[in-house]
């Protein structure tokens with residue numbers, strides 16, 4: 001199972017005990033997977049379609065709990081694939097459907113037209129608890145997430161821009177900065193930031209998935225930290241090696257020009273050690289001296305050598 005389906009599995013088991021929250025969640029499922037179609041007798045039928053049995057089960061439970069109505073479920077096998085099914089939940093009775101549509105405050109429920117894909121009435125989304133339930137229902141019906149090992153991505157696919165804008169502003173109310181993008185005539189609401197996706201899982205009530213994601217995030221963080229450290233150490237090592245290489249060139253130059261023997265005793269000692277130990281750090285060179293000298297002392301002497309070598313190079317350039 002994917003991380004996305006794990007989250008949905010967990011959310012499908014989240015049941016709110018309060019009717020206002022149940023209606024908000026049902027409104028989300030109806031908005032994203034449902035429609036009310038004229039029944040022919042002046043009334044409406046309600047249909048909810050999904051390939052995900054969790055969405056259908058959720059609708060069935062919520063309709064039962066909020067209105068005490070039992071809906072019908074049709075299952076269709078898609079082609080030759082045993083696992084590919086689609087589901088249709090129906091409320092055929094016009095009176096039952098009217099009660100549900102009234103409770104969901106669906107616009108145009110009295111008119112003889114198909115009601116589909118309208119943003120949910122703000123009247124159902126007045127409380128924070130109901131907003132959470134709505135986001136949960138929307139994700140269950142039209143959302144998906146990447147597995148956090150791969151990348152951080154959360155999205156809800158909307159049919160219309162007003163739907164997407166409603167989701168965005170609800171998320172904004174919870175401090176989550178969602179973005180919109182057009183994809184194949186749909187508008188996708190998405191979040192890419194790890195901590196914000198954790199917040200989303202929290203507000204939808206997917207606590208087990210949240211822990212899973214946090215574990216991945218901690219591992220990723222640790223890996224990044226180790227990588228940073230290794231990069232940093234490699235860079236420092238590179239600097240030391242380059243500096244030592246330059247020092248050896250300078251000392252060789254002094255030797256070639258017969259200047260080495262003219263160096264003072266302390267400079268000659270350090271220069272000799274540097275030639276013998278190209279890979280040693282300044283601190284290590286200092287410890288090899290008798291008596292030992294600190295890092296800054298060694299640095300001072302090597303600078304002096306560099307200065308003399310520099311003057312020598314300059315003089316040669318002028319003579320040429």
Ligand SMILES: [Zn+2]
Pocket residue numbers: 018020021022127128129130131
């Ligand atoms: Zn509520």
